[in-house]
Amino acid sequence: MKYPIGIQSFERIIEDGYVYIDKTDMIYSLTHGGSIYFLSRPRRFGKSLLVSTLKNYYLGHKELFKGLKIDSLEKDWNVHPVFHVDFNGANFTVPGELEKKIRYHVSEWEKHYGLPCREEELGIGDRFTEVLRAAHEQTGRRAVVLIDEYDKPILDVLDTDYGLEDRHRNVLK
Structure with a gap:
């Protein structure tokens, strides 16, 4: 048996044959029973793996869930626009690093959805709102926003x- 010690990628765990404790029925319940969740748990409690699992679920990667509980529960496997931000790996002791990282993500999403960069006209929050609107208009689906390591910019300093x-x-608000 291969144990996924330190592996936070659902895709890697499944594809590389690591032991996976199937709780995907809970993910089905979570995704069909509410709209906004804030999960605060201690470090090393599987938050990043949960975010990775949710990302693959919302991207419609049905093949990764073959044989898991959610496979028999989910009938539609709708693909949603997913906006994933992972604050891990950046050095937030450097002033402006948080803003730079957020601007980078929003700029990439603007490109993906064919939006002009309106950095001179709009604040970052309004630009992200425009990205979400465009994603919904282009896909007909509600967007999914996943933020991992949300507390790292504060914990670093x-x-x-x-x-x-x-x-x-204040930036994270």
């Missing part, structure tokens, strides 16, 4: 740079 800590908190 917690109790060391109070100004940057406040700035990150």
Whole structure:
């Protein structure tokens, strides 16, 4: 048996034959019973794997779920526009890094949905709203926004740079 120690990619766990504890019936329940969730759990409790699983589910990667509980529950396997941001791996002790990372993602999504970059006219929040609107109009589906390691920009500077800590908190709002 291969155990997926440190592996946070659902796709890799399934494709490479690692042990996977099937809780996809709970994912089905989660995705059909509500709209906005905020999951706060301690480190190393599987949040990133859950985000990866949700991403693959919403992208309609049915083949990855073959033989799992959700396979018999889900009938439609609709593909949704997925906006995934992972704050892991960046150094948020550098002023402006958080804003740069968010601007990069929004710019890439604008390109993907054929939108002009309106950085001079609109704030980042309004630009993201336009991306979500375009995604819905082009696909006919509601968008899915997945944010992983949401607390890293604050934790990187917690109790060391109070100004940057406040700035990150306000940006994330």
